Amino acid sequence: MSECKTIDARDTFCPGPLMELITYMKQASVGDTLELLSTDQGTASDVPEWVNKVGHEMVSSEKIGEVWHLKVRKTK
């Protein structure tokens, strides 16, 4: 059964949030969705780049207040 996990990387700077996401992606199972919370503007554009390059799926990207919510599904 796939899970949805939230990773709170608020108040850390590039490439901290991306590396946090990648750490959890390694441990996740295929089909799991990870939601990364970040206040770093660069991360909001870097995460989709990374997802595209390595071939996972960008589920959504939304800014709520000052916080980016980036959802990524592990596909392989």
Add this chain to the structure above:
Amino acid sequence: MSQDFHIVCISGTREKLQMAAMFASVAAATGEQVSVFFSMNALPYFVKDNAVEAPVEGEFGALMAQEPGVPPFKQLFKQAAELGDAKLLPCSMALDLLKISEEALDPELGPATGLTRFLNDAEGGQLLTF
């Protein structure tokens, strides 16, 4: 298609080590082949239990030093090795001059590498120097 990145770290200043660590961690975690060669003033920070902080070079380094949300360069290099199989190579000449063995370094560093070997491995790839 993955590329080869070969990073040479010689400076001991915070800004240069940070930028090199950012390159190494992001490239390695994105599936690129990364090797980092540590020599000169950059190597002593990777001696086990060396708690000395890298001095800042300018205003930006001072800003980073004050900000707890900036990931430390040693953590980023470690993540490069653990998440992306980056090779963190101590310069054998620098080890000789420091009179220390490879075992005295953090466990993610090794093996001790000479310049000839590093240059041979770096052939055809991109070389970045900090």
